[in-house]
Amino acid sequence: MSSAAIDHAHDHDHHHGPAKGISRWLFTTNHKDIGTLYLWFSFAMFLLGGTFALVIRAELFQPGLQFVEPNFFNQMTTMHGLVMVFGAVMPAFVGLANWMIPLMIGAPDMALPRMNNWSFWILPFAFTLMVSTLFMEGGGPNFGWTFYAPLSTTYAPDSVTYFIFAVHIMGASSIMGAINVIATILNMRAPGMTLMKMPLFVWTWLITAYLLIAVMPVLAGVVTMMLFDIHFGTSFFNAAGGGDPVLFQHLFWFFGHPEVYIMILPAFGIVSAIIPTFARKRLFGYDSMVYATASIAFLSFIVWAHHMFTVGMPLAGQLFFMYATMLIAVPTGVKVFNWVATMFRGAMTFETPMLFAIAFVVLFTIGGFTGVMLAITPADFQYHDTYFVVAHFHYVLVPGAVFSLMAAAYYWLPKWTGYMYDETLGKLHFWMSFVGVNLLFFPQHFLGLAGMPRRIPDYALQFANFNWISSVGAFLFGFSQLILLLVVIKCIRGGKKATAQVWEGAQGLEWTVPSPAPYHTFETPPDPSLIKAQ
Amino acid sequence: MASESSHSVYYVPEQTKYPFFASIGLFFMVFGLGSVLNDVSAGDSVAVSTWIALAGFLLLSFIIFQWFATVIRENHAGLNNDQLKRSYVWGMAWFIFSEVMFFAAFFGALFYIRTLAVPWLGGEGEKGLAGEVLWPEFQAAWPLVVNPDPTLFTNPHEGLNVKEWSVSFFAGYLPFWNTVILITSSVTLHYAHVALKAENRKRLLQWMFVTVALGILFLALQALEYVEAYGHYGITLDSGIYGSTFFLLTGFHGFHVTLGTFILIVMLLRCLKGHFKPNDHFGFEAAAWYWHFVDVVWVGLFIFVYLL
Numbered sequence: 001m002s003s004a005a006i007d008h009a010h011d012h013d014h015h016h017g018p019a020k021g022i023s024r025w026l027f028t029t030n031h032k033d034i035g036t037l038y039l040w041f042s043f044a045m046f047l048l049g050g051t052f053a054l055v056i057r058a059e060l061f062q063p064g065l066q067f068v069e070p071n072f073f074n075q076m077t078t079m080h081g082l083v084m085v086f087g088a089v090m091p092a093f094v095g096l097a098n099w100m101i102p103l104m105i106g107a108p109d110m111a112l113p114r115m116n117n118w119s120f121w122i123l124p125f126a127f128t129l130m131v132s133t134l135f136m137e138g139g140g141p142n143f144g145w146t147f148y149a150p151l152s153t154t155y156a157p158d159s160v161t162y163f164i165f166a167v168h169i170m171g172a173s174s175i176m177g178a179i180n181v182i183a184t185i186l187n188m189r190a191p192g193m194t195l196m197k198m199p200l201f202v203w204t205w206l207i208t209a210y211l212l213i214a215v216m217p218v219l220a221g222v223v224t225m226m227l228f229d230i231h232f233g234t235s236f237f238n239a240a241g242g243g244d245p246v247l248f249q250h251l252f253w254f255f256g257h258p259e260v261y262i263m264i265l266p267a268f269g270i271v272s273a274i275i276p277t278f279a280r281k282r283l284f285g286y287d288s289m290v291y292a293t294a295s296i297a298f299l300s301f302i303v304w305a306h307h308m309f310t311v312g313m314p315l316a317g318q319l320f321f322m323y324a325t326m327l328i329a330v331p332t333g334v335k336v337f338n339w340v341a342t343m344f345r346g347a348m349t350f351e352t353p354m355l356f357a358i359a360f361v362v363l364f365t366i367g368g369f370t371g372v373m374l375a376i377t378p379a380d381f382q383y384h385d386t387y388f389v390v391a392h393f394h395y396v397l398v399p400g401a402v403f404s405l406m407a408a409a410y411y412w413l414p415k416w417t418g419y420m421y422d423e424t425l426g427k428l429h430f431w432m433s434f435v436g437v438n439l440l441f442f443p444q445h446f447l448g449l450a451g452m453p454r455r456i457p458d459y460a461l462q463f464a465n466f467n468w469i470s471s472v473g474a475f476l477f478g479f480s481q482l483i484l485l486l487v488v489i490k491c492i493r494g495g496k497k498a499t500a501q502v503w504e505g506a507q508g509l510e511w512t513v514p515s516p517a518p519y520h521t522f523e524t525p526p527d528p529s530l531i532k533a534q
Numbered sequence: 535m536a537s538e539s540s541h542s543v544y545y546v547p548e549q550t551k552y553p554f555f556a557s558i559g560l561f562f563m564v565f566g567l568g569s570v571l572n573d574v575s576a577g578d579s580v581a582v583s584t585w586i587a588l589a590g591f592l593l594l595s596f597i598i599f600q601w602f603a604t605v606i607r608e609n610h611a612g613l614n615n616d617q618l619k620r621s622y623v624w625g626m627a628w629f630i631f632s633e634v635m636f637f638a639a640f641f642g643a644l645f646y647i648r649t650l651a652v653p654w655l656g657g658e659g660e661k662g663l664a665g666e667v668l669w670p671e672f673q674a675a676w677p678l679v680v681n682p683d684p685t686l687f688t689n690p691h692e693g694l695n696v697k698e699w700s701v702s703f704f705a706g707y708l709p710f711w712n713t714v715i716l717i718t719s720s721v722t723l724h725y726a727h728v729a730l731k732a733e734n735r736k737r738l739l740q741w742m743f744v745t746v747a748l749g750i751l752f753l754a755l756q757a758l759e760y761v762e763a764y765g766h767y768g769i770t771l772d773s774g775i776y777g778s779t780f781f782l783l784t785g786f787h788g789f790h791v792t793l794g795t796f797i798l799i800v801m802l803l804r805c806l807k808g809h810f811k812p813n814d815h816f817g818f819e820a821a822a823w824y825w826h827f828v829d830v831v832w833v834g835l836f837i838f839v840y841l842l
Binding site: 019023024026027028029030108109111112113114115117118121122124125126128129158161162164165166168169172175178179180182183184186187188213214215216217218220221222224225227228230231232233234235236238239240241242243244246247250251254312314520 | 546547548549550551552553554556557558560561564565567568571572574575576601617618620621622624625628629631632633635636638639640642643646647650651652654655659660661664665668678681682683686687770771772774775776777778779781782
């Protein structure tokens with residue numbers, strides 16, 4: 001190939017800043033722009049899904065029906081789950097992957113930049129389609145975010161068709177995004193960046209992307225079967241024709257359980273970056289962290305039926321899924337041990353990212369312990385479909401995944417904007433979120449143990465006290481997130497100038513480029529001497 | 535270009551309008567399709583929703599055409615270095631893995647139905663209680679030609695599976711010939727690839743013609759089989775789980791063969807235009823990978839849907 005042509009393209013493409021106006025965002029191929037788009041989109045979805053949650057908590061503030069009809073309540077629980085999982089948490093991690101992976105491995109951009117833009121721009125359309133079902137005749141999906149058949153087939157509102165197609169196209173977006181991440185990590189690392197020198201955020205994302213490519217197509221398959229059951233008379237989930245509604249649950253959870261780890265593995269990567277920085281020590285047990293992540297990913301494929309113990313399953317199946325599930329506690333325990341060991345005798349400071357990261361370790365572990373409780377098959381018969389389950393998965397997803405995202409936002413904001421964020425407001429945000437989230441979800445454990453079922457708009461009188469505490473916590477937590485919005489906007493507009501390294505103890509390639517990171521970074525690979533073992 | 539130096543000049547494309555407008559096309563296509571289905575269910579006119587779906591599809595197709603054309607043009611202009619080419623290879627490989635998992639969902643459903651759900655409905659084991667109570671007359675069998683509730687799901691007349699393992703049976707068995715055709719097409723495509731690498735353009739075109747012809751022949755026979763299934767065998771989408779699994783497995787496979795044939799036709803046209811060099815033809819290889827993948831899926835289908 002003629003090198004003149006390459007040099008020409010090189011000059012032409014790299015030596016200018018972003019385009020002006022809205023076209024910068026619509027047509028960009030820059031990983032930082034696309035990362036920013038993902039992060040803003042996910043924050044908007046976080047507020048929307050949070051609003052749905054506040055409708056739920058307002059209704060549950062006291063017994064009786066106050067504000068909404070039961071059918072609308074069901075639409076709220078459904079949409080809250082779908083928007084938070086597919087609209088808030090997953091795109092937020094993809095946004096971080098876009099921003100940080102090329103910076104961390106010394107690559108000029110993502111491997112397939114145009115497809116990267118497509119992965120993002122499908123999402124606003126997919127969510128427009130999905131959320132618009134709320135305004136359709138017959139209402140939006142009301143069958144829970146797990147959309148179990150036959151609730152989602154025989155008894156579903158007409159809008160389920162649009163829900164199915166929305167899931168299809170957001171799945172396509174996820175698969176393209178995941179392919180891009182894998183191609184970037186496997187093919188774009190700077191010379192000297194061997195696999196075992198990669199930051200853990202990159203490792204966890206590599207494994208997450210693999211999980212995404214493995215299970216999103218299964219989700220596409222299961223919604224396709226729903227579509228055919230609804231519109232073409234097939235009987236996959238109808239026993240009268242020889243099918244089985246339980247088949248739906250198996251297929252859904254074969255997707256759904258790895259999906260849970262898709263939402264937490266990148267969080268592990270973030271926390272593994274932040275804790276060493278603020279403990280001013282190297283991460284304890286880097287290799288074991290990598291192997292633990294891979295083990296968790298492998299185990300995630302063979303535990304799905306622990307979501308279905310009460311549906312009726314042969315005893316051998318119950319025992320297998322119980323023990324396999326408990327095994328996950330081992331690699332997870334390795335991780336928690338390593339984080340604590342990293343902090344042990346470290347020179348610790350407690351800036352906002354570190355506060356969120358420590359809270360993550362503590363509160364995620366609580367969610368992990370309740371997970372082990374739920375894994376015990378005979379105990380699960382008692383806990384199943386109660387608020388105990390709600391408390392469990394919100395502990396791993398809110399002070400787990402969402403706290404890690406907030407930690408990441410504070411940690412890398414100076415790198416993104418070039419300014420330090422307001423530490424006072426950041427700490428205020430942390431403490432209000434911390435108190436709010438525990439008020440919100442801790443009492444739900446007690447409610448569940450006492451027998452309050454999930455997904456109901458009304459409840460018996462004896463559950464009243466814990467419910468109002470939970471609702472107060474919900475509003476405290478919800479409105480605290482506006483502080484984050486304020487902090488981010490303030491930080492974009494100005495503040496104390498950030499240095500390249502930003503944090504005293506920060507290690508890694510992303511801290512070798514100026515703050516804010518220039519529009520194009522690592523057009524030529526970084527000096528291999530900068531790449532150190534973690 | 536040495537791979538060391540290839541790190542220094544990765545081609546990051548300029549801004550692109552394709553993905554955003556492709557998203558708009560995709561949106562209108564799926565919104566229109568959903569509306570068509572809902573209109574049919576509600577008994578309304580599908581005119582408007584059909585136009586929406588069609589407009590979305592045309593926009594999406596137009597953009598994808600332009601997008602591929604741009605990528606090909608850039609490669610011909612020498613903008614793609616070795617590293618970017620490797621990214622395409624990784625991308626295609628993982629895309630095929632995602633397709634494998636899509637089919638895995640349908641195969642998984644088939645195995646679950648055949649080995650667990652239907653026997654349970656027939657009263658087998660502890661889980662058989664519900665079936666015993668609901669449909670005491672029901673007998674578990676595969677192919678399932680008597681449904682648990684034939685008033686809701688009309689029974690098919692008979693299955694399409696292999697009835698006997700004899701030469702005379704296979705000689706008149708359409709799926710067997712389709713298997714032969716598809717496997718042959720994989721071989722002929724391989725010869726086309728060999729010819730491409732040996733820079734024998736005439737051979738390349740000949741083998742590509744043969745491969746495309748075999749793909750089309752497969753699809754024609756598959757269509758014939760569907761007509762037979764609906765007419766003669768009474769196997770329909772709504773004839774119970776046998777028809778459901780049969781049509782979704784073979785149907786999605788057939789859809790992939792259609793797409794694969796279309797891709798091969800595009801490759802044939804590109805060969806006619808003189809595209810592809812012996813050392814630079816990943817577009818061709820990706821198409822070949824896809825075709826071989828579709829072939830492997832068929833072998834799985836033939837074993838588990840027809841043979842066993």
